[in-house]
Amino acid sequence: MIDLRSDTVTRPTEGMWNAMNRAPVGDDVFREDPSVNALEEEISLLFGKEAGVFVPSGTMGNQIGLKVHTQPADEVIIDELAHIYHSEGAAGGLISGIQLRPLAGIRGVLSTGQVKDAVRSRNDWDPHSSVVALENTSNMGGGTCYGIETIRDLYQLAGDYNLALHMDGARIWNASVATGTELKEYGACCDTISVCFSKGLGAPVGSMLLGSEKKIKLARRYRKILGGGMRQAGMLAAAASYAVNHHFEKLVDDHRKAKKLAETISESVFFEINPDDAETNIVLFRVVRGTVSEALDWFASRNVSMIPFGGNTIRATFHFQITDNDLDQAISAVETYNGI
């Protein structure tokens, strides 16, 4: 099956297994795992942040990111399509006692004007705005990217109002490749950023929260409290480092394939998409004749797997283990679909 459901379905390559196998390990809760320590230093440097903490998942990276910037009864300004809002089980309420303030951005991207309008006054009865959370790329937005100028403006705005800016950079790697923005430029425009190694980069497990020494020291404590302190995690850190050093440059190819599929889909009378919207590795399209399940069943019968993405929308996602032949097969499945 050609698995276009997600970029989280990749399997370690032989090179990655070898790197994992060779990794020196120790007890990371004692900060004695040389591979984890090396990864934290490597990725902090890449983003120009003072420190980083390796965490098991993007969800944990985001939730600890919010925790270190907030007090209970604080409010986080966020796009209504954000993963933090939709897909983290309302963890902000459970872990940090915070409230989310979802705004309707454009395909997951907020503007400075919107955020400015959403910052609350400091009356006793107002929720206390304390964080602006951006998702770059936006998953539910269809892999959309923030322009670095917008992020810079939002960071400035956040600073002016004494708010922190947290970036959910699960796919920041894709954003960097698609927009030609250096990772350090993103690092310079946020207080914390969580980045994932287990999406398009293809590591089996792992994310990292990056920020100042002070925030990451606190984050390390919350990681342990939440049960995310891992012991000989070096083998996972080695996979993550391998992914960054071997797969980052391949993302451009995923974007090319996504665009090609989007263009094909745009020519079908059964589906609707603006191919310009396929900015990175994610393709969101609407079914306008027939149903989502009919279309998915057809694709599956042609050995292509995609996922329903709410309403009449389907998502196809590319990663480095989808070949050009696989793409051709997906294109053929779209071209031959006749609505039954």
Ligand SMILES: Cc1ncc(COP(=O)(O)O)c(C=O)c1O
């Ligand atoms: C934008 C975004 N942020 C965070 C996450 C959470 O990552 P994880 O599944 O590792 O918790 C995801 C997962 O798909 C995501 O798409």
